[in-house]
Amino acid sequence: MPSPSGPDPTRRSERSRRAILTAAVELLGETGYNELTIEAIAARAGVGKQTIYRWWSGKGAVILDALSDAALAVDASMPDTGDIRTDLYAIIRPTVAELADPRLSATSRALSIETLSDEALAEQVRDRLLRPQLDAVKDRLRAAQLADQVRADVDLDQAVELLFGPMYYRWMFRTGPLSQEYADDVVDLALAAFGIARA
Amino acid sequence: MPSPSGPDPTRRSERSRRAILTAAVELLGETGYNELTIEAIAARAGVGKQTIYRWWSGKGAVILDALSDAALAVDASMPDTGDIRTDLYAIIRPTVAELADPRLSATSRALSIETLSDEALAEQVRDRLLRPQLDAVKDRLRAAQLADQVRADVDLDQAVELLFGPMYYRWMFRTGPLSQEYADDVVDLALAAFGIARA
Numbered sequence: 001m002p003s004p005s006g007p008d009p010t011r012r013s014e015r016s017r018r019a020i021l022t023a024a025v026e027l028l029g030e031t032g033y034n035e036l037t038i039e040a041i042a043a044r045a046g047v048g049k050q051t052i053y054r055w056w057s058g059k060g061a062v063i064l065d066a067l068s069d070a071a072l073a074v075d076a077s078m079p080d081t082g083d084i085r086t087d088l089y090a091i092i093r094p095t096v097a098e099l100a101d102p103r104l105s106a107t108s109r110a111l112s113i114e115t116l117s118d119e120a121l122a123e124q125v126r127d128r129l130l131r132p133q134l135d136a137v138k139d140r141l142r143a144a145q146l147a148d149q150v151r152a153d154v155d156l157d158q159a160v161e162l163l164f165g166p167m168y169y170r171w172m173f174r175t176g177p178l179s180q181e182y183a184d185d186v187v188d189l190a191l192a193a194f195g196i197a198r199a
Numbered sequence: 200m201p202s203p204s205g206p207d208p209t210r211r212s213e214r215s216r217r218a219i220l221t222a223a224v225e226l227l228g229e230t231g232y233n234e235l236t237i238e239a240i241a242a243r244a245g246v247g248k249q250t251i252y253r254w255w256s257g258k259g260a261v262i263l264d265a266l267s268d269a270a271l272a273v274d275a276s277m278p279d280t281g282d283i284r285t286d287l288y289a290i291i292r293p294t295v296a297e298l299a300d301p302r303l304s305a306t307s308r309a310l311s312i313e314t315l316s317d318e319a320l321a322e323q324v325r326d327r328l329l330r331p332q333l334d335a336v337k338d339r340l341r342a343a344q345l346a347d348q349v350r351a352d353v354d355l356d357q358a359v360e361l362l363f364g365p366m367y368y369r370w371m372f373r374t375g376p377l378s379q380e381y382a383d384d385v386v387d388l389a390l391a392a393f394g395i396a397r398a
């Protein structure tokens with residue numbers, strides 16, 4: 001027997017929310033961030049524009065939620081083979097490859113623009129998208145520190161930025177190639193800074 | 200006796216160009232990049248909007264020219280005291296201090312947004328604003344390499360990005376404080392990567 005008040009509004013909201021986020025990710029892949037509009041997301045999701053604006057301030061906020069949901073679904077933990085160099089290659093190579101791909105990096109580009117333009121969104125990008133990855137790498141470096149593979153006096157917050165900062169800079173300002181060889185060089189240079197000479 | 204064809208049009212153009220660039224820099228300091236408009240620049244410079252659009256594609260391009268002129272006026276060469284650590288402190292401390300200041304870094308923010316949004320402008324920002332500074336630091340590191348203060352196998356392009364990348368990352372994603380202590384740590388960590396232990 002249907003409830004006299006109709007379908008549960010919470011479940012209906014959750015269904016709309018998922019439809020909107022799915023539509024946003026699909027359209028992002030099809031058209032890229034610049035061409036993405038709230039109108040197109042609403043049409044694809046089968047909701048009204050005002051439904052989206054009730055929950056989100058704009059397309060940056062919608063994409064942030066969509067990517068956070070996706071990130072939560074992926075295990076953020078790092079591999080731990082016992083060899084820090086092997087494990088850092090495994091995390092930095094795909095990150096560089098993603099930045100080297102204009103299609104895959106379109107989202108990073110979009111979120112970087114929003115981060116630079118919107119203070120509130122910047123904090124969310126940092127806390128919901130970047131932090132989980134940075135913390136996973138930091139945990140792995142802490143284990144390496146305990147195993148005497150990283151100097152004890154290395155600040156681990158600075159250490160993760162030494163890994164991610166140079167490649168973001170190179171990607172953002174296009175100062176050089178983003179090849180796998182470069183990815184490995186980034187790791188080797190950082191490890192030299194952490195006190196580990198190349199074998 | 201005035202020339203029958205009136206004032207020299209090249210000189211008149213140069214005077215307008217300078218007035219526009221000066222107005223742009225003044226307004227940037229007063230209102231910030233987001234509020235900056237071509238209309239306001241034109242009004243301040245005493246020219247028509249169409250004069251600006253004849254020479255520039257938008258405010259990003261005007262600001263880039265204004266800053267390139269200013270950069271040319273500053274000597275891009277590095278100090279060379281013979282001690283690479285001292286010299287790197289001298290260049291990295293003010294760079295971090297500028298990024299830490301919301302007013303001073305508004306321009307970097309604006310140019311970063313334009314760089315991420317506009318491919319043609321990205322190349323100009325890199326070649327006209329970043330390259331001169333990166334090359335000066337690279338030359339200083341090359342001298343340190345010849346003086347056996349930096350390992351011979353260090354790639355100097357990667358070396359300069361190891362200095363500038365982490366602080367841009369921290370500034371952009373607000374992952375930590377931009378203090379003078381941090382600036383010195385960046386230099387010390389990079390020098391450790393280049394093969395120089397802290398004295």
